[in-house]
Amino acid sequence: MAEYVLDNGEIKIKVDSHGAELRSLIDCKSGREYMWCGDAKYWGRVSPVLFPLVGSYRDGQCSYNGRTLQMSQHGFARDMEFMLTEQGKDEIWFCLSDKENTWENYPFAFSLEIGYRLSGRSVKVLWRVSNPAEEEMYFSIGGHPAFAAPVREKDRITCYLLFDGVEKLTVRALKGGLAVKELTELALEEGGILPVTEEVFAGDALVIENSQTGQVQLLDEDKKPYLTVKFDAPLFGVWTPPGKNAPFICIEPWYGRCDREDFDGSLSEREWGNVLSAGQTFEAAYDIII
Secondary structure: OOEEEEEOOOEEEEEEOEOOEEEEEEEOOOOOEOEOOOOOOOOOOOOOEEOOOOOOOHHHEEEEOOEEEEOOOOOOHHHOEOEEEEEOOOEEEEEEEOOHHHHOOOOOOOEEEEEEEEEOOEEEEEEEEEOOOOOOEEEOEEEOOEEEOOOEEOOEEOOEEEEOOOOEEEEEEEEOOEEEEEEEEEEOEOOOEEEOOOOOOOOOOEEEOOOOOOEEEEEOOOOOEEEEEEEOOOEEEEEOOOOOOOOEEEEEEEEOOOOEOOOOOEHHHOOOOEEEOOOOEEEEEEEEEO
16 A cells, blocks of 8 residues: 655646555645545545446345356446556656456456646546456446535535536436436536535435536635536435534546346346457546635
């Protein structure tokens, strides 16, 4: 386990080789930390990469080629040590490949590369998934960055989310860690603004599917921009732990999702899953801008 630092004079980031996890994003001028501190009282992680599973299988397991595969929520990559493969002034890359202890419940050869690239006041998070084998490979991947809330007043978070270009969102709620069958409409304030309240997240994360927006902003108590997340992902989650009044908000670009509560199919039939043919590579990225 080792920690690596990139600093371009505008922002400074720290990345841990364990999980290739972004652990810190600091404004060099103000010294302000934008990432959650990882206090286990609320949630002990900061920005784990979810691979090869986003969310959970129904009943914790899924079938594939006559086998039953078991995997804990969000997959194993976040708990494994990555190898540093490249480090420059403004960019760093890590790699994780399949090992004997991944084959039993994830029977695929793979290469997962995670990179971070600084540009001005933004950091681009990059993912590259490759299939070196001869058979198809099924996977999901997603981000789970937690951002320190811009204002905390009298044990109450006072901030807002702005969903770019939309006046209402169609949302799929979670129940017991699985996606419910029904979609609901989430009304927003003028301009696509949602106040962050305990009630909004009382049931768990909000899941927004079908590319409804590609930009979410975190606003301060005066509704001024504090932080922006840009992405091309087809779906994303927004989360803060229910009932904890936790001082952070997660904005999570996903290429994958937990099973629906009524799902009864195989790994290849999972909604929002991804497949790579022999020799193919999947690439995706998202930006965090302060």
